[in-house]
Amino acid sequence: MSTSPLAADVNRGASAFRGRIGRDARSGHYAVPHRYRLHLSTACPDGLRLAVGHSLLALDGSCPVTVLPAVPDRPDGGHAALLPLYEASAHHYTGPAVAPVLSDDWSGRIVSTHARDILRDLDRFAYDGDTCLYPCGTESVIEAVERMCTEGIEEAAQSAGRAGTDPAERAAALEVLIGTLGRLERRLLDAEYLVDDRLTAADVELWVTLVQLDTVHRCHLDASAVHRIAGHHALWAYARRLAARPAFGRHVDLDGISRRHHGRCQGLEAAGAAVQILDWAGHAADAPDTSRR
Template sequence: MSVTLLAGHPPAQHTAAFHGRIGRDARSGHYAVPRRYRLHLSTACPDGLRVAVTHSLLGLDDICPAVYLPAVPDCPDGGHTALRPLYDASAHRYPGPALGPVLSDDWSGRIVSTHAPDIARDLARHFRGDRPQLYPCDAESEIDAVAQMCAAGIESAAQHVGSAGGGEEEERAAAAEELTETLDALERWLAGREYMIRDHLTAADVELWVTLVQLDTVHRHHLDAAAVQHIAGHPTLWAYARRLASHPAFGTHLDLDGIARRHHARCQGLEAAGAAVQILDWAAHADGAPANRPQINQL
C-alpha cells in the first residue's frame, strides 16, 4: 500500500455547520489561549471518538476541557439539548440539529467549529507543546490519504455491503470487493510495522483505529457470518487495533454500551448473522465507566 494507491479513493466528506479555525495570533480572531476553548463530544460518535483520542494523546484536559455528551442525542431532530444554546448564540434561529462534536469559545459563548478534522488539527498544531507530533509537517498528504481510505474503502463500503436490499447486487458485490481489497492492503502494509505512516503515533493511527472500532462494533451487525469471518482473517490488522486499544488514550474512551445504544437508536436495518461473530474483545480495554466523565445537561 502506498500514498499513490490511497489517493485513488474519493475524499472523505464531512458535513459541518461551523468551520472556524484556531490561528497563531490575535489577528486570527480565534487564537491559541489555554482554557479559552472547550470541547463538547460523545465518544459513541466516530468523529467524537477521534477528537477525544486526539485530545487525550495531547494531554489537554487542563488546557482545553472536554464535556462528554450522552451517547444518544435527546432531541427529536437528532441533536443534543445541551448544545442548543451554543448553536443559537452562534447562528440566529439555527434551523438544524445541534450536533457534536463542538469546539466552543468560552470568551464569546459561541461555536468555533463543528468540523472534527479541523478541530483535531488545530488542537495538535496550537496546543501540542512538547507532546506527540500527531500531524508531522511532511505527513499531511499521507494522513489525508488514510482518512480517505478509511471513509471510502472501509466505512462506506461496509455500509453498502450491509444494507438490506440496498442497491443492486452488482453494486454490493463491488463494495464487498473494495472492502476486501482495502483490508488486504492494510494487512500487507502493517506487516512489520507498529504504526501506520511513521515510527510513532500520528493522526493516521487515530483515523484507522476508530474506523476499525466502527467496523467491528457497528457494521459487523449487518454483515453475514462469512463476510465477518473474512474481515477477521487479517491477524496483523486486528493485532494493531488491539495494541492501540491497550493505550490509555484509546481504550479509556471506548464506550461500548454507548456505541450500541447510539447504533440501535439510529439504524433501521436488519441485523445479520455476522452480529454473533465478534472480532476483538474491545471490552478488555474499555474504560467501562463513561458515567465518571464530566457530563452536563445544560451549558
Template sequence: MSVTPLAPVPPHHAAPAFRGRIGRDPRSGHYAVPRRYRLHLTPACPDGLRIAVVHGLLGLDGICPVTVLDPVPDCPDGGHAALRPLYEASAHRYAGPAAAPVLSDDWSGRIVSTHAPDIMRDLARRFSTGGPALYPCDAEAETEAVERLCAEGIDAAAQRAGRADADAAERAAALEELLGTLRALDERLTGHRYVLGDGLTAADVELWVALVRLDTVHRAHLDATAVHRIAGHPALWAHARRLTGHPAFAAHLDLDAIARRHRVRCRGLEAAGAAVQILDWTAYTGR
C-alpha cells in the same frame, strides 16, 4: 507511504455548519489560550471518538476542557438540547440540528468549529504540550489519504455491503472494496509498527476508530462469511488490539454507548455476522 486516492463518493453527512480555526496570531480572533475553548463530545459518535482520543494523546485535560454528551441525541432532528444555546448564539435564526462535536469559545459563548478534522489538527498544532507529533508536516498528504481510505474504503464500503435494500451485486462489490482496503492496510502494517511508519500519528487514530466501528456497528449487518474474511487480516487487528491497550484509546471506548446509539439510529436488518465478534475489545482496555 503511498496511498492511491479513492474515487469520490457522495457525502453521508451534511456539511459542517461552522469552520472556524484557531490560529497563532491574536489578530485572528481565535488564538490559543489555555482553558478558553471547550469540547462538547459524545465518544459513541465516530467524530467524537476521534477527537477524544487525540485530546487524550495530547494530554489536554487542563488546557481544553471536555463536556461529555449523552450518546443518544435528545432532539428529534438528531441534535442535543444542551448545544442549542451555542448554535443560536453563533448563527442568527439557526434552524438546523444542534449536533456534536462542537469546539466552543467560552469567552464569547459561540461555536468555533463543528468540523472534526479541523478541530483535531488545531488541538495538535496549537495546544500540543510535548505529546506525539500526530500531524507531521511532511506527511500531511499521506494522513489525508488514510482519512479517505478509512471513510470511503472502510466505513462507507462496509455500510453499503450491509444494506438490506441493495441487490446482491452491489453488496458484493462493496465488500470487495472493503476487503481490498483492509488488505492494503494489513500489508502496510506487516512491515511497520504504525500506519505511517515508526511513530503514532493521527492516521492510527483514524484507522482505529474505523475498525471499532466496523466490528461494533457494521458487522451486525454482514453475513458470517464476510465477517470471517474481514477478520483475516492479522496485522491490522493486532494493531487495533495494541492501540486499544493504550490509555488514551481505552479511556474513551464505551461499547455500551456505541450500541445504544446504533440501536436508536439504525434502520437495517441484523445478519448472521452479528454473532461473530472479531475482537474482544474489553480484554484490552484494562477495565
C-alpha cells in the same frame, strides 16, 4: 495558517461551522489555553476520534471536554445542551444542535463543528512535546488514510451490509472493503504505525474506523464476510495494541455505541452480528484510566 470565517447554513438542517484556530492574537481564534472547550459523545466516531486525539495531546488542563449522552435528547437528533451555543452562533438557527463542537468560552459561540478541522487545530495547541498528530511532511499521507477509511472501509461496509441492495452491488462493495483492509494489512506487517513509524492522526483515524467496523457495520454482514474481515491478523493486532493504551481504550463506550447504533440504524441484523472480532471491553479494561479530568 489563518482562520477562516465562522459560517453556518441555517437552511440545510445540519451544522456547517468551520472557524479555525490561528497561531497568534491577530487571528480571530488563537491557540490560548483555557479559552476553548470540546463537546462530544464518544459513542459517535467523530467524538471518539477527538477524545483520543485530545488525550494523546495531553490537553485536559488547557481545553476541557464536556461529554454528551450517547443518544441525543432532541427529536431532530441534536443535543439540548448545545442549543444555546448554536443559537448564539447563528441568527435564527433552525438546524439540529449536533456534536462534536469546539466552542469559545470567551464569546459563548461555536468555533467549529468539523471534526477533522478540530483535530488539526487541537494539534496546534501547546502540548507536552511527545506527541504531534500531524508531523511536518505527513499531511498528504494522513489525508490518503482518511480517504481510505471513509470510502474504502466506512462507505464500503455500509453498502455491503445495506438491506435491499442488489447482491452484485453488495459483493462489489465487500471486495472494495476487503481490498482496502488488505492494503492496510500489508503496511502493518512490518510496521507498528501507519506513517513514519510514529503515532499520528492516521492511526487515530484507522483505529476508530476499525472500532466502528467491528461494533456497528459487522452487525449487518454475513458470517462469511466477517470471517474474511477478521482474517487480517496484523490489522487487528494493531487495533488490539492501541486499545490497550489509555488514550485509546478508556474512551471506548461499547454500551453507548450500541445504543446510538440501534437508535439510528434501520438495517437488518445479519449472522455476522454473532462473530465479534475483538474483545474491545477486555482490551479497554487493560488500559488504566490516567485521565486528569
